[in-house]
Amino acid sequence: MYRQSLEMENSNEQYVFLRRVTGYPVVNRAIIYTTDAYAKAKDYNGFVKFTLTTAENTVLSAADRARPVIAKLETPINIVDSLACVTLDKIEEKVPLVKKTPDEIVDETRKFYNATIVEPALNKYNTAKAYGLEKVLACDTFTVAETKSVCSG
Helix, strand or coil, X not given: CHHHHHHHHHHCCCCHHHHHHHHCXXXXXXXXXXXXXXXXXXXXXXXXXXXXXXXXXXXXXXXXXXXXXXXXXXXXXXXXXHHHHHHHHHHHHHCHHHHCCHHHHHHXXXXXXXXXXXXXXXXXXXXXXXXXXXXXXXXXXXXXXXHHHHHHC
């Protein structure tokens, strides 16, 4: 219920920056988890619900009173919003991971870890193992040859 009212309020939001950031899958999932946790905490008991409802009403009242000031600052706010969007463009260009889902991020992190840590370590292990096996076989061949020469000689 709380998430629905939050989504309705945000859908009316005119600032592109906020819409873009909340559209990132990781941010969106964090919002969902947070609002769910908030709703559970709010429903924990009557005192918590009363306290949080009072806080919500206070914030809504303050926001209503701030609307005239915000209206006067609309132009500078829009300029900041545009600059923030330019910065987001640069971030998305340099770090495309920000637009991926949490599952995709985990998969890519796992692949990177395997390619940079696990596979090189396995290659070193296999190289050392092959070298050791080669030396053991050389020792075995040498020992057999020496034993034969001592026994036949």
